[in-house]
Amino acid sequence: MAQDYLPYEQVFQKHSAPMLMIEPASGSIIDANKAAQEFYGYDRATLRSMAIQTINQLTAEQVLAERQLAQREDRNFFIFRHKLADGSVRTVEVHSTPLEFRGRPALLSIIHDISADRGRQEELWHYKNRLEEMVDAKSKELASANETRDRWMLALVITLTVSLIAVGFLFLERNAAHRRLRSSEQRLREIIFGTNVGTWEWNVQTGAAVYNKRWAEIVGYKLEELEPVSTETWEKLAHPDDVKKSQEKLEEVFAGKVPAYDCEIRMRHKDGRWVWVLDRGRVVEWTKDGEPLRMSGTHADITVLKESEEAVRRLAMTDHLTGLSNRAHFSQSLEENVRIADRENRKFALMMLDLNTFKPVNDSHGHPVGDALLQEVAETIKKCTRDGDIVTRVGGDEFAVIIGDYCGEDDVLSCAGRIYREISKPTEIQGKTISISVSIGISYYPDDADTATELIKRADQAMYQAKKSGSNVLTYKTFRMRAAS
Structure with a gap:
C-alpha cells in the first residue's frame, strides 16, 4: 500500500506558515513543519521531543482564560505568548483544527506571529x-x-x-x-x-460612513469609484449570508453582551472573486439614552489565511492514495444527504463496493501494484458516476458512492452495472495484466432505512449477499425478497 505520509509531507512540511501537530491530551508535539523549525529556532527532532506547554509562556489558568475569552468573542483562534529557542517571546495567533493523524486524534495548529x-x-x-x-x-x-x-x-x-x-x-x-x-x-x-488595514467610521444613528483608501483597495476599487459611500456600500459588496451574521454580532455589541465587534466576512472583489475580510470595531460614542452613536473599526484581508485553512480541511477529508473522499468526509456527507432528503422530501441511493480478488493480486504482485490498482479503480468509479455524486474510499479495497437526485431505481442500477463492467475489464498495471471483479450492494433512503447508520448496514448486507451468490450487483430490496422466499 502507498504510504499516507507523502501528500502530508508535501502540504504540511512545505507550507509557508509555521504548523505544529499536537496531541490534545498531553500537549506533546507530534510533528513540526520546516516553517515552524525556522520560527522557533529548534530542529524537527527537538520540537518532537517537546510539549507545547514548554513553548507557551501562559500558565494553565491563563490558557483556560484565553480559550474562554475566544469562545465569548466567537473567534476561531487563540492569542498566546510563545518562547523561541533564543529566549525571545513572541505574541502569536494560533488556529487549531482537530483531525485524525495516523489513527489517533490530533490538533493541527497554524501559528501566525502578530x-x-x-x-x-x-x-x-x-x-x-x-x-x-x-x-x-x-x-x-x-x-x-x-x-x-x-x-x-x-x-x-x-x-x-x-x-x-x-x-x-x-x-x-x-x-x-x-x-x-x-x-x-x-x-x-x-x-x-x-x-496596511482598511479603516471605517460609522454613524449608527444616521447610517453615514467614512472609509479610507485601503478599505477600497482590499476589494479592488479606488475610493472615488465607490463614492458616495455609506453602510449600503458595505452591504452591496458583502456576501448576503455574512451580512446577516454581521448584524447579529453587532446586536450583541449594542446590547452590551460583548465589548467589541469581531466578524469574518466575504466581500465581492472588483474582479468577481470573493475575498475574506476580518472586520473589527468598537462603539466609541453613545447617546445620552445609552444607544450606540458612533463606531470605528478596521478591515484586514485574511484571504490567504482562509485559503490555508481550507487546504488543511481538504487534506483532512481526502484519501491520500486515491484522492477520493475519505471515511470522515463520507460520514459527514451521508448525514447531510439524510438531512436534505428529510427536509425536501427527496430520495437518494447508497452503493457499497468490495473488490473480490484484490488481496490475491496485492499478495502476489506487491503493494505498489495493489496501490496502483486501487487508484485505477477509483478513477473508473468516478468516470461511471456524475459530478454531483460522492465517491469514497471507505478503507482497504472497499468503496462507497452516494447518488443523489436520481430519476428512478433503474438509473442507479444502470450506474452500478457500468461500474461492474468497467472494473471487470482486464487492465495493465506496471506491465502486468490484472483482472479483478467487484460486488456491489445498493440501499435506498428512505425506502430501506431511516438513518445513515441503517442505510450503510442495508447496503453492506446486499453487497455481501451479492458476493456470496455471485450476483455481482444486488439491491437491499432484492435481498429481502430472496430472504423471504
Whole structure:
C-alpha cells in the first residue's frame, strides 16, 4: 500500500506558515513543519521531543482564560505568548483544527506571529490618545487666547500699538497650533498606513460612513469609484449570508453582551472573486439614552489565511492514495444527504463496493501494484458516476458512492452495472495484466432505512449477499425478497 505520509509531507512540511501537530491530551508535539523549525529556532527532532506547554509562556489558568475569552468573542483562534529557542517571546495567533493523524486524534495548529501587529496597534492608540489630548489642550488654549484677545480689543481705545502687537501674537500662536495639529494628524495617518488595514467610521444613528483608501483597495476599487459611500456600500459588496451574521454580532455589541465587534466576512472583489475580510470595531460614542452613536473599526484581508485553512480541511477529508473522499468526509456527507432528503422530501441511493480478488493480486504482485490498482479503480468509479455524486474510499479495497437526485431505481442500477463492467475489464498495471471483479450492494433512503447508520448496514448486507451468490450487483430490496422466499 502507498504510504499516507507523502501528500502530508508535501502540504504540511512545505507550507509557508509555521504548523505544529499536537496531541490534545498531553500537549506533546507530534510533528513540526520546516516553517515552524525556522520560527522557533529548534530542529524537527527537538520540537518532537517537546510539549507545547514548554513553548507557551501562559500558565494553565491563563490558557483556560484565553480559550474562554475566544469562545465569548466567537473567534476561531487563540492569542498566546510563545518562547523561541533564543529566549525571545513572541505574541502569536494560533488556529487549531482537530483531525485524525495516523489513527489517533490530533490538533493541527497554524501559528501566525502578530507581535509586530500588536506593537503597531499599541502605537496607533498611543498616537490617537496623544492627538486627542493635544486637541483638547489646544481648544482650551485657544479659548483662553480668545479671552485674552477680547481684553486686548477693549484696550484698543488706550493704545493702538499694544492692540496690534496682541493681535499679531495671537495670529502667530494660532498658526503654530494648527501646524502642530496637522503634524499630529499626519503621524496618525502614517501609522494607519503602516498597519496596511482598511479603516471605517460609522454613524449608527444616521447610517453615514467614512472609509479610507485601503478599505477600497482590499476589494479592488479606488475610493472615488465607490463614492458616495455609506453602510449600503458595505452591504452591496458583502456576501448576503455574512451580512446577516454581521448584524447579529453587532446586536450583541449594542446590547452590551460583548465589548467589541469581531466578524469574518466575504466581500465581492472588483474582479468577481470573493475575498475574506476580518472586520473589527468598537462603539466609541453613545447617546445620552445609552444607544450606540458612533463606531470605528478596521478591515484586514485574511484571504490567504482562509485559503490555508481550507487546504488543511481538504487534506483532512481526502484519501491520500486515491484522492477520493475519505471515511470522515463520507460520514459527514451521508448525514447531510439524510438531512436534505428529510427536509425536501427527496430520495437518494447508497452503493457499497468490495473488490473480490484484490488481496490475491496485492499478495502476489506487491503493494505498489495493489496501490496502483486501487487508484485505477477509483478513477473508473468516478468516470461511471456524475459530478454531483460522492465517491469514497471507505478503507482497504472497499468503496462507497452516494447518488443523489436520481430519476428512478433503474438509473442507479444502470450506474452500478457500468461500474461492474468497467472494473471487470482486464487492465495493465506496471506491465502486468490484472483482472479483478467487484460486488456491489445498493440501499435506498428512505425506502430501506431511516438513518445513515441503517442505510450503510442495508447496503453492506446486499453487497455481501451479492458476493456470496455471485450476483455481482444486488439491491437491499432484492435481498429481502430472496430472504423471504
